[in-house]
Amino acid sequence: MTDYALDALKRKRAEMTGEIALCHARLQQLSTDLEHLDATLRLFAPDFVQESVLPKVFVPPKSWSKRGEMSRAVLSILRVAKGPLSTREIAAMIVDQRGLENDAGILNIMTRRVGHVLRDKRQAGLVRSVEETGLWLQWEIVR
Template sequence: MTDYAVEALKRKRAETTGEIARCQARLEKLASDLAHIDGVLAILAPDLVQEAILPKVFTPPKSWSKRGEMSRTVLNILRTAKEPLTTREIAGMVMRQRGLPEPDSASLNVMTRRVGHCLRDKREHGAVRSIEETGLWLQWEIVR
């Protein structure tokens, strides 16, 4: 039993050190690129204080999901539903469950597309099925 654990830890250590090496190489490349950009800026705008340019940090919007979170939420909604639901109804429920602001038409359209993609994927895997179209949206139910 201990041999398996040691081998697994050795493999994990090798993966981690490899990832660190890749990150360091990427960091060196980015530092080199930044030095070149600073050099060109010094030529084109000698009076510019380069440190005054603030870094741009990417923060994903709250509507983004972690891996598998959207599927779990959509399937849980369908499991508890007493009747088939449209894609748009499911999208509204997802937004309310995740504590997102009251859906306006633009954010609801984005979430409806995301839910629709999730449902089509689950339909291909046989987890859900579409019943009929209600206006623009299909009705969905869980396969029992």
């Protein structure tokens, strides 16, 4: 194995062990905070059973995007479009690209998100609205 590969692997291992140590420290802090919270709850309600409160886990829906992902998707669709596209058409293409189920709820959510991206990009001068057809504006890239 080359020295470069060995050094890179050692560096990656050091990063991973450091991240694990941070996670352990965070877990220890959370455990301590939970013990303090339970003790405070027992002061106010001596008969309180901790197990009666179920953990609350936040799971984002599949329709969520990471930072900048929606903007990139909208702009890439407009770049390859042969003409102006409506907000709803762009949203439908994004739903198809992501493999989401194509129902009215997801399409409405995506249409709102696409509209927000397009308004931001219009203020930045990257896209423009051409005309309105029904409820939806037609959008194109500024060339």
